[in-house]
Amino acid sequence: MEVLVPFSTDHPKSRLSAVLTPDERAAFALATLRDVLDAVAAAGGEPRVLATGPVDADLPCPVTVDERPLTDAVNAALDARLESEANGRVAVVMADLALATPDALRRLFATGREADVAIAPGRGGGTNALVVGYPAFRVDYHGASYLDHRRIADEVGASVRVVDSHRLATDADEPADLAELLIHADADADGEGPRAARWLREAGFALDTTDGRVGVERE
Amino acid sequence: MEVLVPFSTDHPKSRLSAVLTPDERAAFALATLRDVLDAVAAAGGEPRVLATGPVDADLPCPVTVDERPLTDAVNAALDARLESEANGRVAVVMADLALATPDALRRLFATGREADVAIAPGRGGGTNALVVGYPAFRVDYHGASYLDHRRIADEVGASVRVVDSHRLATDADEPADLAELLIHADADADGEGPRAARWLREAGFALDTTDGRVGVERE
Numbered sequence: 001m002e003v004l005v006p007f008s009t010d011h012p013k014s015r016l017s018a019v020l021t022p023d024e025r026a027a028f029a030l031a032t033l034r035d036v037l038d039a040v041a042a043a044g045g046e047p048r049v050l051a052t053g054p055v056d057a058d059l060p061c062p063v064t065v066d067e068r069p070l071t072d073a074v075n076a077a078l079d080a081r082l083e084s085e086a087n088g089r090v091a092v093v094m095a096d097l098a099l100a101t102p103d104a105l106r107r108l109f110a111t112g113r114e115a116d117v118a119i120a121p122g123r124g125g126g127t128n129a130l131v132v133g134y135p136a137f138r139v140d141y142h143g144a145s146y147l148d149h150r151r152i153a154d155e156v157g158a159s160v161r162v163v164d165s166h167r168l169a170t171d172a173d174e175p176a177d178l179a180e181l182l183i184h185a186d187a188d189a190d191g192e193g194p195r196a197a198r199w200l201r202e203a204g205f206a207l208d209t210t211d212g213r214v215g216v217e218r219e
Numbered sequence: 220m221e222v223l224v225p226f227s228t229d230h231p232k233s234r235l236s237a238v239l240t241p242d243e244r245a246a247f248a249l250a251t252l253r254d255v256l257d258a259v260a261a262a263g264g265e266p267r268v269l270a271t272g273p274v275d276a277d278l279p280c281p282v283t284v285d286e287r288p289l290t291d292a293v294n295a296a297l298d299a300r301l302e303s304e305a306n307g308r309v310a311v312v313m314a315d316l317a318l319a320t321p322d323a324l325r326r327l328f329a330t331g332r333e334a335d336v337a338i339a340p341g342r343g344g345g346t347n348a349l350v351v352g353y354p355a356f357r358v359d360y361h362g363a364s365y366l367d368h369r370r371i372a373d374e375v376g377a378s379v380r381v382v383d384s385h386r387l388a389t390d391a392d393e394p395a396d397l398a399e400l401l402i403h404a405d406a407d408a409d410g411e412g413p414r415a416a417r418w419l420r421e422a423g424f425a426l427d428t429t430d431g432r433v434g435v436e437r438e
Contacts, residue, residue: 104383121385123342124395125402125426125433143428147402164323166340166388176343183344183366207344209362214344 001109001131003045004077006070007033007095009053015174019218024203030057031195032172033095037061040093043105049095050077071141082135089113089133097128098181098196099167105129108163116158120168121146129168134158172196178216182207220328220350222264223296225289226252226314228272234393238437243422249276250414251391252314256280259312262324268314269296290360301354308332308352316347317400317415318386324348327382335377339387340365348387353377391415397435401426 012029013020020028033049037060040047049055049063050073066073074092081090089112093100112118112131122128125144132139136156140148153160170180178200185197204219231248232239239247252268256279259266268274268282269292285292293311300309308331312319331337331350341347344363351358355375359367372379389399397419404416423438 101383107383121403123385123389123399125398125428144402144426144433164320164326164386165383166342166385167383169385169388170342179344180342183363184340207363207366209344214363 001045001089001091001112002081003040003047003091003093004050004074005033005036005040005047005093005095006050006074007052007055008070009051009055013096013173016172016178019175019178019216020203028172028196028199028203029096030055031199032098034059035194035196036093036095036097036100039100039102039105042102043109045091045093045105045109047093050074071139074139074141078132078137078139079135082132087133089131091129091131092139093129094122094171096171096173097168098172098177098194099170099184100129101167104165104167107165108168111161111163115161117149117153118161118163119146119149120163120165122171123169126171128171129163175216178205179207179214182216183214220264220308220310220331221300222259222266222310222312223269223293224252224255224259224266224312224314225269225293226271226274227289228270228274232315232392235391235397238394238397238435239422247391247415247418247422248315249274250418251317253278254413254415255312255314255316255319258319258321258324261321262328264310264312264324264328266312269293290358293358293360297351297356297358298354301351306352308350310348310350311358312348313341313390315390315392316387317391317396317413318389318403319348320386323384323386326384327387330380330382334380336368336372336379337382338365338368338379339382339384341390342388345390347390348382394435397424398426398433401435402433 013025016025037047047061051063051065055063082088108129116134118131120129125146127145127149137158181197185194205216208215208217232244235244256266266280270282270284274282301307327348335353337350339348344365346364346368356377400416404413424435427434427436
């Protein structure tokens, strides 16, 4: 299954600006993207980066540049793929799913084969990953896109299944998400662990459990 | 499988005090508890409330009162059950898992049969649900209990499997969690939907999607 991974090359991860400089945010976003691409490939997907501009890095998969807003770029890519191929399926997996594992993505892909549309909601009502096998379905990433995507699927008569995954629901978007990343990269690390968590640790971040809730601190 | 559902009868849900009065918090906590008990039973579990004091409500299952702190009360309950029964399994499911569905809990119980300990981590490093089938395992709910429980399992030689579920990772703990509840109760509502979401809507809460991120507003 082809897996589009939308990636913004301008001002990525601005909600992390309280804890990371612009250059750090770009490096962290790229480390996360590489983790996602590896996990997609390990789950049997064929990743393709859908970038808003040229990506200054040697990535392990093709890159398509489309300067349009996310919704337009993804809809154009879905059009191009679903109309040419009967029973085809295309996945769209966000580039900041730092906790995505091959297991979680296999579950997404498998669910996508059982319905016209499979959605992995993000915390806060976003759509962190989906699989589309229904040409009339269109994405709309503005606002609470999870609810919008369910409504759109209803309107065009597409069946929907939801993928219940904490890993796919968590994007590396805000400082609290960095704690989530360190918690689960630490616990499940196999050898070196994912690049994004390694990057955070090398940048001096560590879990802070002093006040009962878990956060991050930086040396 | 017996499923202990710890429930605090004193000052429940204090982190919701910015949006709910003490009486409202108690009513909301009780609505959530009832939803959890229903979901546990629908998933084939036998729920038992483990309360810190008498519960002033007619609940659909037995209630054990144990005034000790959560960790001590749960360990005592595990002791009493696991030592008397070979290959027994006991689950512990928090009472504030407002998004728990029978499907998510079935996955927890099934995972618990495949390992000595199954853990569903909460967002922020807590332990929202677990299944224990290993008498030497002890809980410790202080701090980042998910990491502690993995360490404790390693120390006593218990195998661990992790349940990757957004629904089980989400507890109704802070105002942002209320949005999560309304998002997923709305989308998956079957008829009347869960009591906790209904309670929130009757109390005037609604999703607020005006600023791009999803929050709650109250009339």
